[in-house]
Structures are given as C-alpha cells and as structure tokens.
Amino acid sequence: MPLHPLTALTAACCAAVMTTAAGSWPFSVGVALAAVLLAARAGVAARVLGAGTVILGPLFLSLLVLHGFFFPEGDTVLAQWGPARMTAEGLNFALELASRTAACVLLLLLFSFTVNVPDLTTALAARRLPPQFSFVLASTLTLVPAMAARLARIRHAQEARGLVVRRGLLSRLAAARLQAVPLVLGMVEDAGLRAQALDARGFGAPGPRTSYRQLEDPPGQRIFRAAALLLAAAAVLLRLITAWPAGVPS
Template sequence: MTSTLHPLTALTAAGSAAVITTAAGCWPLSLAVALAAAVLAGRAGVGRRVLAAGAAVLLPLGLSLLMLHGLFFSEGRTVLAAWGPARVTQEGLAFALEAGTRTGACVLVLLLFSFTVSTPDLVAALAAKGLPPQFGFVLASALTLLPAMAGRLAAIRAAQEARGLVVGRGLVSRLAAVRVQMVPLVLGLIEDSGSRAQALDARGFGRQGPRTAYRELTDPPAQRRFRAVLLLLAGAAVAVRLAVSWPGTGLP
C-alpha cells in the first residue's frame, strides 16, 4: 500500500485482506496478515501511528475476549483451571485467540490503508468511477475514524456479552451475534454520516450540474486486473467458508 498504488487498488487490497482473513478464521493466517501490515506500515513511515492506534483498540478488546471467553466460555469442555464459576478452558482460549488475531489483522490492515491513502486521490478516483464526491468524502472520513469505530464495536460486543450474549463457533451463532451487534453500530454510524452530509451540502457538494476535475489519476491496466483477482479471491473465500460452515457438514 505505497504511493505507487492507485487508491482503488489499495482499498481493494485492504478490503480483500480483511474479508479473506475473516472468512478463513485461522489464527496463523490472521497473525501473518497482522505482521505483514505492521511491516508495510513501518516501510511506509506510519508504523508508530498504525501500532499506536491499533493498540488503543486491540488491547482492551483482547483483555475483554480473554476475560469473557477464556474464563466463561459456555461451550468449553476441556477445563485447565477453575475458580468458582470461572473456568479456564482450552476451547475458550482457542476462541479468544482466533477472534483476537482475526480482529487485529482486520484493524491493522484497514488502519494501514487509512494512514497511507491520499484523501484527495481517493475522492478523485471514486468520482472518476461515477460516484458522487459526497460518497468519497464520507468514505475518507469513515476511514480516519476506524479506531473509534472499532472501539465502539468492541464496547457494544462487550456490553452485550456481559448481558448474556453467547457467540458460538458455528456459522448460525456468529451471524445471529453479528446482527445483534450491527444494529446499534449502524445506527450510530448513520447519525454520524448525517452530520457529515449536512456539512458537505452546506459547502455545495450536493449541487447538480457538470463538475470539473482538477486532479487526474492514472489507473494502469495491470492494477485493474490485480483488483479483479483480489475481488475473486475474496468472493471465493466467503463462498468456501459458507459451504464448509453450512449446517450438517460437521465443520466449525
């Protein structure tokens, strides 16, 4: 994700990496993606910013995962230690490790993109594809708020799990948990987006008519093909995950 990449190529790479990592649900892959993101951030000169923002989000999230799943995992069977109602189980620790590394990889990859992409270039690239400039500015604003969004999602999940939400390893359980967690997150994001949209409309971004672009970006054919391959890989990863997690297959 360096400056030689087209903004849409960097965006596709970050999104595809997050999707593939989430679909795989394999902590060694998640750890490898997180390390790769950290190395690329260091080479791009934003290593400290990415790691600081990632730590602010992931440290409390990791502690909450360890406390909730490491000590109170309802599906745990292999008990390693017990203190009253708290039980350290092998399954709970494995679930916390998998969830923590997966979330860490996604957060670091998206933070790397948000700290290295040029907002004017991203807006110009999206406008060149026919999208309104408001969309580009809202997307760029959302990317700059990724740490806060991830922290908000972690707080929502911790609050709901403290109230009895149980997240199992099966696909149905995870989808149900995602639905419950996404509702308050999306409502909050809609409220924030409404405030930004009003500010953009006040500055004339909602006016109709021809527009003049003062920034032109080259989109090499090789990068367009690379984006297509990444999207195919991400779609294939999701399809495989859905296939192996379908009820009756016996797979997690």
C-alpha cells in the same frame, strides 16, 4: 509506481474478507504481521501500532474474560476461580477471534494512514459515485489520525492546567472521562462546520462535476483489483460450502 487509491482499498478489504473467511488464527497472525511490516516500510508503523493498541486493547481484554473464563462449551479446564473457569477451548476461541479482528483492524489502519485522501476522493468521483459517499469515506479514514492528534492536544492542555494522572485505575478512568468530553464535543463541532462549508460551496448540488486532479490507473492494477475481488468471493463461497452441515439439503 505508486498504488492507485482504489487498488490499496481493494487489497485491504479483500485481505480482511479472506482472513475472516479462513477462520484460522495462524493465517490471521500472518496477515497481521504482514500489515505491520508494510506499515514499517511505509514509515507509519508507530502510528498504526499506537492506534491499533487503543482499539484492540479493550477488545482483547473482553474476549479473554468472556470466552477464556466463561466459555460454556469448554471441557478442558486449566484453572478455576469460583464460577470462572479457564478452559483450553475458550482460550483457543478467544485467540481466533482476537487474531482475526487484529488482522482486519491493522489492515484498515494501514490503508487509512497511507492513502492520499484527495486522490481517493478523485478516484471515487471518477467512478460516478455520489459526492456524499466520497466525503463520508474520506472523513472516516481521517477520523483516527484527527482524533489522536486532538486527544494529544487536549491532554497537554489539561496537564498544563494541573491535571495529574496517577497510576491507579480510578485516576486513569477519571482522566479519560475529562479528555473524552471535549474530544467528542470538538469532533461534533468540526463536523457541523465542515457540513456548512460544503453546503455553501454546492457540494450536495446535483449536476455534472469537473475534477481538477487526474490519476493514472495502470491496466495491471485494474487486473489486480479484479483478481483480488474474485479471490475474496471464492474464499467466502468456499467457507460457506465447508460450513454447510452434511446431509442438509440445499
């Protein structure tokens, strides 16, 4: 039986919340590996890993530089180059942040690449949520795949016109700038065209709405969503209790 869109959304969000509350890099790595295995089972592992690399690569590098080499509370110095000190405490802190962020990003990418957007919009509309909220959420979920496909078309078009990307960093940065400008302009133009089309069809008009799509929501999945929300809330509460300084009155 396929997962209801709200079940998949609840599972991804609650897993991300519990991963953040746990604050343990082995747990975060396990969650990230589980997300990759689920993506491979769904046949979207290459897309999830590709988008995750683009998102997480610069973040990992910045975490390594900021915390691995300039961690003010680091005492165990592993190597030193002038003002930059590689400390064990800084590397451990960077690893914790990187693994936690990677787990959350991979979970949300897995959901965005596997969810059926029309079914999700129907499920949200059935919960009496505003149509604007459904449209914004659906557009956000399709943003990463749409950007990746558009960027590939822009790169192929520019290479056909003679763009050569060399191995040097400056050449890659110049090519990225040339590709980013038409990408952003195209996304802005698409958003404007969609907004006009939706307004012309009364998308923002008040009043009752009729849905032509019917989704089955099994009782077992509703119970799972309630249990996942309770577990996420309990994880956050436990984290707050354990992080509360001893001897400080509440």
